[in-house]
Amino acid sequence: MKIKKLLISLLLLISCMFALAGCGNQYNATLTYTRYDGLKGYINEGFLEENKIYGACYETYSEENGTEYVRLKDETFPRTRTFIIKSKKEFDNIFIEKPQELNIDFENQILIIHTDTTLYNRPIKLQTVKADDNILTIKMKMNDGKHGVGSASMPCQIYLFVVMDKVDITTANCELLNAG
Numbered sequence: 001m002k003i004k005k006l007l008i009s010l011l012l013l014i015s016c017m018f019a020l021a022g023c024g025n026q027y028n029a030t031l032t033y034t035r036y037d038g039l040k041g042y043i044n045e046g047f048l049e050e051n052k053i054y055g056a057c058y059e060t061y062s063e064e065n066g067t068e069y070v071r072l073k074d075e076t077f078p079r080t081r082t083f084i085i086k087s088k089k090e091f092d093n094i095f096i097e098k099p100q101e102l103n104i105d106f107e108n109q110i111l112i113i114h115t116d117t118t119l120y121n122r123p124i125k126l127q128t129v130k131a132d133d134n135i136l137t138i139k140m141k142m143n144d145g146k147h148g149v150g151s152a153s154m155p156c157q158i159y160l161f162v163v164m165d166k167v168d169i170t171t172a173n174c175e176l177l178n179a180g
Helices: 002-022 045-050 088-094
Strands: 028-033 057-062 068-071 081-085 111-122 126-134 135-142 151-163 169-179
Touching: 028 057, 028 126, 057 151, 081 088, 081 169, 111 135, 111 169, 126 151, 151 169
Parallel strands: 135 169
Antiparallel strands: 028 151, 057 068, 081 111, 111 151, 126 135
């Protein structure tokens, strides 16, 4: 009787493993990310300047106040931005120097750049990546912080880079959960 229960348990465990393996990352998507200020020297300054977002703080300089951080409150700026990079030419127009994490074969892969505002500097994981009717949907989740630890900072712009298998898309919708 014990052997029968053990065999049934083992078969259930193996079935669950195969079921989970089938729910894997079908687009071989990988995520890397950095704060806005960590991109200087990698991304074209014009690109960074043109793609600021509402709610983030940016370094400014004036004779009167010197260097300070000012929150962008102009509501004509979007709250997020997303770019689909399908060619080396597009990539080279954005990047001055290629970060080693972004080793992309544009024959077989694409790069999705998503930028958002966050209050936290916590690890982020891909939740889901789906392509349907030329629309790519990516959900990412920032890890929950420990309560009472004071992990918040001034609002900053974060750049998220998703390298994935090439798919035929015209639109990418990205969502960052728990960003603050």
